[in-house]
Amino acid sequence: MSSGFFTSRWVPRPGHVHETEGGLARGFRAAGVASGVKADGVKDLGLLVCDADDAVSAARFTRSGVLAAPVVVTKERTDLANLRAVVANSGNANAATGAQGVEDAAATQQAASRVVGVDATQVALGSTGVIGVPLQLDRVLGGLETAHGELRTDGDGDFADAIRTTDRFAKRASLLVELPSGDVRLSAQCKGAGMIQPNFATMLCFVQTDALLDADTANLLLGVTVKRSFDRISVDGQLSTNDTVVLMASGASGVRVEPESEDELKLGEALDALLRQLALQIVADGEGSKRIGRVVVHGEDPEAVERVARTVANSPLVKTALHGGDPNWGRIAQAVGAALLDTAPLPFDIAIEGVTVLADGAGLRFDEAALNAAVGGSEVEYVIALPGEGAETEVFFSDLGHEYVTINADYTT
Amino acid sequence: MSSGFFTSRWVPRPGHVHETEGGLARGFRAAGVASGVKADGVKDLGLLVCDADDAVSAARFTRSGVLAAPVVVTKERTDLANLRAVVANSGNANAATGAQGVEDAAATQQAASRVVGVDATQVALGSTGVIGVPLQLDRVLGGLETAHGELRTDGDGDFADAIRTTDRFAKRASLLVELPSGDVRLSAQCKGAGMIQPNFATMLCFVQTDALLDADTANLLLGVTVKRSFDRISVDGQLSTNDTVVLMASGASGVRVEPESEDELKLGEALDALLRQLALQIVADGEGSKRIGRVVVHGEDPEAVERVARTVANSPLVKTALHGGDPNWGRIAQAVGAALLDTAPLPFDIAIEGVTVLADGAGLRFDEAALNAAVGGSEVEYVIALPGEGAETEVFFSDLGHEYVTINADYTT
Structure with a gap:
């Protein structure tokens, strides 16, 4: 079987x-x-x-x-x-x-x-x-x-x-x-x-x-x-x-x-x-991948929601943090801001593995040890709540580690 | 002085x-x-x-x-x-x-x-x-x-x-x-x-x-x-x-x-x-950077030219190839295609350090040893010619190597 x-x-x-x-x-x-x-x-x-x-x-x-x-x-x-x-x-x-x-x-x-x-x-x-x-x-x-x-x-x-x-x-x-x-x-x-x-x-x-x-x-x-x-x-x-x-x-x-x-x-x-x-x-099976991330984004505008999800999923900073098992919400906030130019101030929330780390654009206190443990597993989920309702999407992404660089940079043609 | x-x-x-x-x-x-x-x-x-x-x-x-x-x-x-x-x-x-x-x-x-x-x-x-x-x-x-x-x-x-x-x-x-x-x-x-x-x-x-x-x-x-x-x-x-x-x-x-x-x-x-x-x-000074790339794109539509330049400059495949000193034009072609969805067939040219490696969308024979040597320097230039004229841009970008991963994944918060 x-x-x-x-x-x-x-x-x-x-x-x-x-x-x-x-x-x-x-x-x-x-x-x-x-x-x-x-x-x-x-x-x-x-x-x-x-x-x-x-x-x-x-x-x-x-x-x-x-x-x-x-x-x-x-x-x-x-x-x-x-x-x-x-x-x-x-x-x-x-x-x-x-x-x-x-x-x-x-x-x-x-x-x-x-x-x-x-x-x-x-x-x-x-x-x-x-x-x-x-x-x-x-x-x-x-x-x-x-x-x-x-x-x-x-x-x-x-x-x-x-x-x-x-x-x-x-x-x-x-x-x-x-x-x-x-x-x-x-x-x-x-x-x-x-x-x-x-x-x-x-x-x-x-x-x-x-x-x-x-x-x-x-x-x-x-x-x-x-x-x-x-x-x-x-x-x-x-x-x-x-x-x-x-x-x-x-x-x-x-x-x-x-x-x-x-x-x-x-x-x-x-x-x-x-x-x-x-x-x-x-x-x-992403080259050198150790962990899978899932970013879920919801908000009002489907196009903005999609752009935020893609920007987070493709951010080399988010991907290296995922690889390192690091709940680095600052990098996620950075990616959100980069995806939504000229929209500040942007009151949005970020939750990692169910723990809200940012609310209305400002960082919160949270149990760092618990969150560190939670992001050390094989699957890590990020939820980003933009203002408004009606649109939601998700992107699954791999992390970025040394093996990716080894596979893609360190060979001889 | x-x-x-x-x-x-x-x-x-x-x-x-x-x-x-x-x-x-x-x-x-x-x-x-x-x-x-x-x-x-x-x-x-x-x-x-x-x-x-x-x-x-x-x-x-x-x-x-x-x-x-x-x-x-x-x-x-x-x-x-x-x-x-x-x-x-x-x-x-x-x-x-x-x-x-x-x-x-x-x-x-x-x-x-x-x-x-x-x-x-x-x-x-x-x-x-x-x-x-x-x-x-x-x-x-x-x-x-x-x-x-x-x-x-x-x-x-x-x-x-x-x-x-x-x-x-x-x-x-x-x-x-x-x-x-x-x-x-x-x-x-x-x-x-x-x-x-x-x-x-x-x-x-x-x-x-x-x-x-x-x-x-x-x-x-x-x-x-x-x-x-x-x-x-x-x-x-x-x-x-x-x-x-x-x-x-x-x-x-x-x-x-x-x-x-x-x-x-x-x-x-x-x-x-x-x-x-x-x-x-x-x-x-990009984290772990060894080489600078410059991608120059010209064509007809300023928006398309900009998108191609950014997509090439931010492609982790292009950046790892730059790091490895590898004239991997296939990755550049991939990035161009990804930037310009639903436009096939796309007759475009790629030149690396003055050597045309792709013309009208098809790979050419070239002196591999000479090009390998040319991309081993501290600055590498890529020129992408899309169909048409009138628009041109450039983006300078760093390579992607192990030190980037080390700096961004391998630390403890």
Whole structure:
């Protein structure tokens, strides 16, 4: 029994969601092989296939102004509502590779179409790794053939391994979800750990379900849950050229999830918990990360609330204090002030782990020993109350320690 | 002969500007004493006085939504065009101290008014140090009396020492400026080194001249030159609650600088070079800093150009690469994409130390050994060309290394 996926106090396991022993949702097969793009025979190429002709899907991508070739090809040359296969590689991001990079991505897509026996418009691509280096297309195509021969219903572990880069641990889950109309499965494979040494950060996540959905429902559920998970985390405030999330539904369970039904609500809750916990795993795997912070901000203006949360989460001062287990509220106050220019005097409150340390903009006396102990755990929560009501948001963030600097500064190119 | 103030290739010494042996511009006296706010008898209280009845002045402050008490009092209870004295302390920022903090700042201002013999509205305040801790008012007031007794025309060194916190080196200059109408002097004392351990970053800068100006000219010159200096630097993207810049003009040289005259232009050039070099000293003194980066961005839209420059300058990936002496253009491309969401495809160029590494969004081949050597120096320049023309900006930034983490995470509160 694989236990302990829902490890964060911020993501309680919903009662109708149960961890299983692994394996993909029904109707899916996957494999992960060593194509030779990475040295030392490490797995670096994953293939995921949905065997249902009437599969539906949905996807989300990075909003970066600099898009990697696999993102361009997937966005522009597929039917995102009808994907049947995913080819994902690590070791080369195929980013900033110009027209050649797009050609190589398109060739990968075409090859997968032939190998798997689906239309090219049904093949999504994902890449992560070094940038600015041409993709070793022959190796990827060779690996694709090999992977096709190794597709298995329990190939999710190999697939997840093949998309890892600096990830210290594999990020995947296999869940059983009890819906009013019957049981369905959710499986997911994810990678992300801040920046990929020595280049880009990338977050990839592939989710499968055997629920029977229409494409609009898949798109709605993915959109809402991505906004509450991968959109709410920050390792170091950077944005990858390659971020990709794909949800595919095989329908193989026969359990139909109608729009606006109780089934949809319960499936959405399960997907929400799944993606939030995966997102927290990415934060926890932030390079050199020791602690996760959660900043909750409420106030009147949604835009201001969002800016404050992001500024606090990305402040190197707040992040080093989190790393050091230091309840340094002055740094949080500084970040709030920097986020809200020309608004002084600003009567706001800060609470750390439930202890109010600043009220109406002025510091309070508090039990320092108790607070010091409270911020020494693996998760630290900051609540910032700006004036007014009606808007609230949260951002999860990693700390900043020596290992981040070591990983990102102390290597030789 | 104090030499070597203009050390950066980015701030050449103007031909009509000469370093002098130190000392304040005529008409000014200063002192720096140990008031006891800091332990160990370290200087922590500076007093600066202008002896000319008709002095003029101008000031600029942090735009943070969280303003320290000395900033509030200086902004709201002085005539910024007619300042005659500055009281500046280190060791306590008097920030986030609520109504008591404002009362303490006002009491300091009143005391200085009595001691120096000027109106309270002519006394500016500056503080830097720990936040959220009540100011030890009795020590500050005692120090003020002592400092008054030690005022000297060459007290600028002591004054500069009194406002240092984590600064590794004193930041000050004494310049002779040849204007068409005669010689004038400029002197300046500055502090700033990224974050003040363990709390706020603060930049304080006090500039004196004996040129004979009207207040509007002083305000114009300070506004333009602050925009090109302290507004263009980033140690770690943070914004202090206490940042303050004050320019005072005694007129003691008798050299009148008329609006829109050649004298005004030449004085402006001198002030510009002075503040830019001081700003670069702050960046160079960034906590643990080994190298200064300069990112120049040009394109069509001023707002986009500014956002790209700030995003690159504050990217922890770019900053760690700078620290490691690594020409990692992929990280710069990542930052550009993150700054300009939803703009792909974005045909832009990146040059590092004059070597174009990315053109039209695709990586180029270049001489890696030569570029590796070029980015190993003390100053590294990045030029980013976005599509279009007409807008250009620059940001100077420090690198991110282990010492930053050590200073900001590894201490005990």
